[in-house]
Amino acid sequence: MSASTLLRRTALYATRPSLSRTIAGPQFSQRLASTLAIFEQRDGKLAPSAQNVVTAAKQLGNPVVGFVAGKSAKEVAEQAANIEGVDKVVYVANEAYEKGLPESYAPLVAENAADDVTHIISMHSAFGKNVMPRLAALLDVQQISDVVSIESPDTFVRPIYAGNAISTVQSRDTKKLITIRGTAFGNSPAGGAAAEVVEGKDSKHEGNMEWVREDLAVSDRPDLDTASKVVSGGRGLKDKENFDKIMIPLADAMGAAIGASRAAVDSGFADNSLQVGQTGKVVAPELYLSVGISGAIQHLAGMKDSKVIAAINKDADAPIFQVADVGLVADLFKAVPELTEKLKK
Numbered sequence: 001m002s003a004s005t006l007l008r009r010t011a012l013y014a015t016r017p018s019l020s021r022t023i024a025g026p027q028f029s030q031r032l033a034s035t036l037a038i039f040e041q042r043d044g045k046l047a048p049s050a051q052n053v054v055t056a057a058k059q060l061g062n063p064v065v066g067f068v069a070g071k072s073a074k075e076v077a078e079q080a081a082n083i084e085g086v087d088k089v090v091y092v093a094n095e096a097y098e099k100g101l102p103e104s105y106a107p108l109v110a111e112n113a114a115d116d117v118t119h120i121i122s123m124h125s126a127f128g129k130n131v132m133p134r135l136a137a138l139l140d141v142q143q144i145s146d147v148v149s150i151e152s153p154d155t156f157v158r159p160i161y162a163g164n165a166i167s168t169v170q171s172r173d174t175k176k177l178i179t180i181r182g183t184a185f186g187n188s189p190a191g192g193a194a195a196e197v198v199e200g201k202d203s204k205h206e207g208n209m210e211w212v213r214e215d216l217a218v219s220d221r222p223d224l225d226t227a228s229k230v231v232s233g234g235r236g237l238k239d240k241e242n243f244d245k246i247m248i249p250l251a252d253a254m255g256a257a258i259g260a261s262r263a264a265v266d267s268g269f270a271d272n273s274l275q276v277g278q279t280g281k282v283v284a285p286e287l288y289l290s291v292g293i294s295g296a297i298q299h300l301a302g303m304k305d306s307k308v309i310a311a312i313n314k315d316a317d318a319p320i321f322q323v324a325d326v327g328l329v330a331d332l333f334k335a336v337p338e339l340t341e342k343l344k345k
């Protein structure tokens, strides 16, 4: 399937009316049913993705019960209680769950997923991809991954083959386990609400894994996952020295996050955490500017939902121009420094 077919399908999908209006009515609500929304946290701070999870959870039509575990889970639960659409938050304050290791976290969620829980929902993040399959196995149900649209409480839309096709799936499981693509669901506002916060059950689950350490890339720039502007560099930059010399000033002038193609990451121009695409991050900023990136289908899978796509490439036939709203056929080593200077002014 060509990239243009892919885009046409995406465009059709994007212009569909909001589903929340059509499904949130009482016709889908079941008595005593509820949705368990699993929130992520780090060092006592609720992850912003909780707001996307709540948006999706609300579309299922039942009361939304948040769930969080970790050392400072009570404080995190109080933050989550402020999100509009959350009816209750259950927390388990125990340091053993701080890092979300699936071997202990999955049985904990299963223990707290009361009989009335019809849906369990989380982000399609590293955490969700880690915990949810194990939870699905424990509950003996089928996981529905990377959902981009909720058609009804049992029918979900998800991309397959790196976004080359869109599949609609229906589940008959009594508990439906869903991971969502955050960029497909807006942020449920936080601030005005005050949901009930209650302590959950904890049978002190122990896994056979031990958290050893994490190496985090620290940056003052906007976070690639949530930035409204992203500038991404590819193999066309030739080496790491050029990548830093060209892309960092451009990102600073635009207030943008930096991304990279897999070729750029594999060649050592940029950190792994900056990879955009099928095997990297999926982003959908207001503006995505690609520099020296050809536009392979695996790269498009990670950025094609961006609101405006701009591309600079010296090859007029590069596939990236098929998806770009704005394109510049030029030598990046000349065009980008000029653009950066103009942006600074």
Ligand SMILES: Cc1cc2nc3c(=O)[nH]c(=O)nc-3n(C[C@H](O)[C@H](O)[C@H](O)COP(=O)(O)OP(=O)(O)OC[C@H]3O[C@@H](n4cnc5c(N)ncnc54)[C@H](O)[C@@H]3O)c2cc1C
Residues within 6 Å of the ligand: 233, 234, 235, 236, 237, 260, 261, 262, 263, 264, 275, 276, 277, 278, 279, 280, 281, 291, 292, 293, 294, 295, 296, 297, 298, 299, 302, 312, 313, 314, 315, 318, 330, 331, 332, 333
């Ligand atoms: C299973 C699988 C998963 C993958 N996952 C990902 C993924 O997650 N993300 C990803 O990005 N890729 C992924 N890939 C790799 C993907 O297929 C491409 O190889 C990769 O995206 C190419 O990166 P690139 O565009 O930087 O390099 P290239 O394809 O080599 O393109 C470089 C571009 O730079 C342009 N250029 C060169 N010099 C200049 C200049 N001076 N001025 C302007 N333009 C210039 C060239 O015209 C060319 O279009 C995956 C591949 C596989 C098989």
